[in-house]
Amino acid sequence: MKNIGIIGLGLIGGSLGLELREKGFRTFGVSQREKTRDRALERGIVDEISEGYSLLNQCDLIFICTPIEAIISTVQDLIPYLKPETIITDVGSVKGKIVPKLSELWSNFIGGHPMAGTTQSGVDSGFIGLFDNAPYVLTPTEQTPQKAIDLMTEIIKLLNSRLYFCSPEEHDQAVAWISHLPVMISGSLIQSCLKEKNLKVLELAKNLASSGFKDTSRVGGGNPELGLMMAKYNSQELLRSLLEYRENLDQIIEDINNENWTNLEQKLKQNQQARPNFL
Numbered sequence: 001m002k003n004i005g006i007i008g009l010g011l012i013g014g015s016l017g018l019e020l021r022e023k024g025f026r027t028f029g030v031s032q033r034e035k036t037r038d039r040a041l042e043r044g045i046v047d048e049i050s051e052g053y054s055l056l057n058q059c060d061l062i063f064i065c066t067p068i069e070a071i072i073s074t075v076q077d078l079i080p081y082l083k084p085e086t087i088i089t090d091v092g093s094v095k096g097k098i099v100p101k102l103s104e105l106w107s108n109f110i111g112g113h114p115m116a117g118t119t120q121s122g123v124d125s126g127f128i129g130l131f132d133n134a135p136y137v138l139t140p141t142e143q144t145p146q147k148a149i150d151l152m153t154e155i156i157k158l159l160n161s162r163l164y165f166c167s168p169e170e171h172d173q174a175v176a177w178i179s180h181l182p183v184m185i186s187g188s189l190i191q192s193c194l195k196e197k198n199l200k201v202l203e204l205a206k207n208l209a210s211s212g213f214k215d216t217s218r219v220g221g222g223n224p225e226l227g228l229m230m231a232k233y234n235s236q237e238l239l240r241s242l243l244e245y246r247e248n249l250d251q252i253i254e255d256i257n258n259e260n261w262t263n264l265e266q267k268l269k270q271n272q273q274a275r276p277n278f279l
Contacts, residue, residue: 008065014126017045095168136161176237186220
């Protein structure tokens with residue numbers, strides 16, 4: 001039985017703890033907040049938890065589930081407490097600025113990204129089943145030990161996730177399109193609605209909002225910190241996708257302005273045909 005460490009007991013970390021304990025692993029957590037430590041034990045997320053990192057010296061694998069900006073510094077602080085064979089992985093949604101640095105700091109590091117989530121956060125947000133049939137990306141480099149790849153492959157299969165391998169650069173390019181860009185577009189939708197100057201119309205829009213608005217605004221109304229970190233740490237690829245999106249939006253505006261309904265219909269048909277390939 002492997003001992004699993006988890007730093008960051010929010011949605012992803014909490015769900016990992018619940019899932020892995022159910023699969024028979026012993027889980028160890030770290031949190032600076034006493035309320036979080038108490039609640040994590042109460043919910044059964046971890047077997048043991050402490051304020052400091054020394055508890056994790058018995059772990060075979062440690063998940064870093066902190067916000068993106070804290071991943072590198074967390075590993076730096078953690079390293080003095082680890083046994084040399086311990087494997088470290090992260091769950092950050094950006095890999096290009098994380099993987100090279102952590103691979104230098106710790107030879108047994110492998111980058112990871114479970115593509116699962118909700119709008120909830122905090123120690124009460126995790127639940128069993130979050131990772132079912134969700135993509136889970138690993139971004140090993142040429143220096144990544146095979147034992148790290150093998151252990152993470154085993155864990156991901158136990159989580160019932162769909163495993164994918166790619167380079168850190170390919171990961172960031174892909175998630176810019178299907179994760180980071182949608183957050184910015186969805187947020188822009190909400191911002192645009194709020195600019196309606198007729199308060200009666202704005203109130204009516206809020207009352208009439210249904211599944212269409214709910215679906216398209218969900219990720220834009222999520223964790224602001226996460227959205228900011230996406231933009232900050234994957235800015236180059238996000239800007240590339242945003243510029244392409246703006247170009248396509250300008251074409252739609254031009255079609256409507258020129259009453260070019262044939263062009264617009266063709267675009268909408270292409271969208272209808274292409275969407276299932278992304279789902």
